[in-house]
Amino acid sequence: MEMTMKKYHKDIDAFGRKLKPFVATSAEQVLLTEFSSRRRHMDAGEELVSSEQPPRFAYILHEGWASAYREMSNGTRQIFDFRLPGDFLGLLSLVMHRLDYNVVALTEVVVSEVGMDKLISTFRQSPLLSEAVLWSLSRDAAIIAEHLINIGRRGAMERIVHLLIEIGYRLNQVGQSPQDSYECPLTQKDLAEALGITHVHLNRMLRQLRNDGLLSFNDHMVTLHDLPTLMRIAEFEPNYLQTR
Amino acid sequence: MEMTMKKYHKDIDAFGRKLKPFVATSAEQVLLTEFSSRRRHMDAGEELVSSEQPPRFAYILHEGWASAYREMSNGTRQIFDFRLPGDFLGLLSLVMHRLDYNVVALTEVVVSEVGMDKLISTFRQSPLLSEAVLWSLSRDAAIIAEHLINIGRRGAMERIVHLLIEIGYRLNQVGQSPQDSYECPLTQKDLAEALGITHVHLNRMLRQLRNDGLLSFNDHMVTLHDLPTLMRIAEFEPNYLQTR
DNA sequence: CGGGTGCTTGAGCTGTATCAACGTCTGTGG
DNA sequence: CCACAGACGTTGATACAGCTCAAGCACCCG
Numbered sequence: 001m002e003m004t005m006k007k008y009h010k011d012i013d014a015f016g017r018k019l020k021p022f023v024a025t026s027a028e029q030v031l032l033t034e035f036s037s038r039r040r041h042m043d044a045g046e047e048l049v050s051s052e053q054p055p056r057f058a059y060i061l062h063e064g065w066a067s068a069y070r071e072m073s074n075g076t077r078q079i080f081d082f083r084l085p086g087d088f089l090g091l092l093s094l095v096m097h098r099l100d101y102n103v104v105a106l107t108e109v110v111v112s113e114v115g116m117d118k119l120i121s122t123f124r125q126s127p128l129l130s131e132a133v134l135w136s137l138s139r140d141a142a143i144i145a146e147h148l149i150n151i152g153r154r155g156a157m158e159r160i161v162h163l164l165i166e167i168g169y170r171l172n173q174v175g176q177s178p179q180d181s182y183e184c185p186l187t188q189k190d191l192a193e194a195l196g197i198t199h200v201h202l203n204r205m206l207r208q209l210r211n212d213g214l215l216s217f218n219d220h221m222v223t224l225h226d227l228p229t230l231m232r233i234a235e236f237e238p239n240y241l242q243t244r
Numbered sequence: 245m246e247m248t249m250k251k252y253h254k255d256i257d258a259f260g261r262k263l264k265p266f267v268a269t270s271a272e273q274v275l276l277t278e279f280s281s282r283r284r285h286m287d288a289g290e291e292l293v294s295s296e297q298p299p300r301f302a303y304i305l306h307e308g309w310a311s312a313y314r315e316m317s318n319g320t321r322q323i324f325d326f327r328l329p330g331d332f333l334g335l336l337s338l339v340m341h342r343l344d345y346n347v348v349a350l351t352e353v354v355v356s357e358v359g360m361d362k363l364i365s366t367f368r369q370s371p372l373l374s375e376a377v378l379w380s381l382s383r384d385a386a387i388i389a390e391h392l393i394n395i396g397r398r399g400a401m402e403r404i405v406h407l408l409i410e411i412g413y414r415l416n417q418v419g420q421s422p423q424d425s426y427e428c429p430l431t432q433k434d435l436a437e438a439l440g441i442t443h444v445h446l447n448r449m450l451r452q453l454r455n456d457g458l459l460s461f462n463d464h465m466v467t468l469h470d471l472p473t474l475m476r477i478a479e480f481e482p483n484y485l486q487t488r
Numbered sequence: 489c490g491g492g493t494g495c496t497t498g499a500g501c502t503g504t505a506t507c508a509a510c511g512t513c514t515g516t517g518g
Numbered sequence: 519c520c521a522c523a524g525a526c527g528t529t530g531a532t533a534c535a536g537c538t539c540a541a542g543c544a545c546c547c548g
Contacts, residue, residue: 092385095378096379096386098483098486100481141336141384141388147392148322149324152324152395153316155503156503240340400535433494442537448536
């Protein structure tokens with residue numbers, strides 16, 4: 001289980017990089033760049049997908065972070081994924097029409113809107129790009145399944161480690177950072193809400209990880225000091241994050 | 245949030261019923277029946293999808309139950325979904341190629357094999373059926389997300405109730421049973437492994453539910469005695485299970 | 489009958505939650 | 519430029535949901 005530590009080029013578009021394997025002809029290239037048009041900036045805290053109204057668009061996240069979560073009736077939240085540059089936002093909602101979950105920008109973001117019409121016409125025009133959409137959805141599902149396993153079968157410590165490794169890995173895949181160190185806009189509360197533990201307990205576990213010299217999360221910076229050991233602790237297996 | 249209590253017709257094919265909204269032309273009808281050909285019987289306990297070797301097929305589950313799970317290195321398992329008649333098995337694995345999860349038959353099952361070639365050719369021949377596949381995958385992802393929320397944010401009791409309602413609802417959708425009572429081949433261990441609790445604790449919670457007259461699970465039969473109350477307890481919201 | 493599989497119950501333990509307080513930083517308005 | 523409010527992080531004390539270990543029971547099937 002080695003991780004190919006790609007050099008990263010933050011200048012290259014994350015989305016284009018992720019779907020490159022699905023571009024064979026120039027027609028596909030054109031379609032794909034159309035996907036990336038209609039760019040919009042949004043501020044941290046803005047809702048991109050809301051359970052209130054039926055979704056009008058999916059989005060491609062070019063820059064910034066977002067989180068996809070369910071709001072529970074008692075006011076707590078379960079975040080089921082952090083969405084990173086190159087990822088689709090709300091694709092599931094667009095296909096399923098009415099789902100009780102929200103996507104909110106965690107930082108300033110740059111996105112482009114993708115309407116259902118564009119999606120449909122892509123399906124008619126390019127089987128290869130249809131596959132790309134299918135693959136994106138599958139990868140997202142695999143990520144969510146992994147989070148389910150994380151919460152269902154691992155202790156708090158291992159969960160934390162697993163998620164922080166995953167994020168580093170994903171960022172590295174789209175050329176945003178090295179694997180073992182990245183800027184991380186999450187608060188401890190965000191992280192705790194993704195991991196199914198309280199922020200108080202998270203804080204204690206983070207202290208221990210820091211004391212053991214394994215990992216630090218300070219000042220919006222995650223550093224994985226001993227990646228091999230951490231990967232062993234969390235049983236991290238990146239198959240589910242494979243690119244095509 | 246009312247549940248339309250459809251009368252059920254176990255004679256009608258579950259898969260055909262589920263994808264009926266995606267059949268407009270007779271050409272699509274033909275393609276869809278092709279999907280359902282190549283039927284095979286398999287025994288309880290047989291592995292349909294294994295993390296060991298790369299997947300050769302996805303399957304359509306016509307009859308019987310299966311479970312999709314991850315096996316952890318310490319020997320425990322996390323089941324992330326029970327697969328019911330009409331569902332695809334291993335679609336995710338087929339698209340993603342190498343995933344660490346297994347699908348095993350829980351009862352005798354009748355399935356039909358679907359190869360990647362068939363899937364690809366469908367994408368070229370019918371945008372509508374491509375959409376159907378996309379939708380199936382999305383629905384499965386939504387189910388997994390709901391299970392994530394279940395485990396992450398609900399107590400043991402509510403989890404149990406939520407899952408048992410969900411299964412009844414899904415069975416009813418494909419004409420296998422009424423919503424509030426169904427034959428259930430799961431052992432308490434299976435259920436516990438899906439819910440992220442021990443079978444010992446599950447057993448105690450089931451006893452309490454039985455004593456309270458809310459729900460019983462005896463002799464492979466689930467009966468939801470007071471569905472409205474149960475739905476309130478579990479905050480069950482069936483949006484994620486919508487049919488097209 | 490004997491052994492396996494699944495169910496049930498008990499006793500004691502522990503990981504994580506809850507409640508509460510305090511510290512630190514940052515941005516804002518007087 | 520200071521004062522203050524509001525987020526966020528940190529720490530302590532205590533409670534409890536769910537776990538572990540262990541044993542007994544009831545089938546069913548060979």
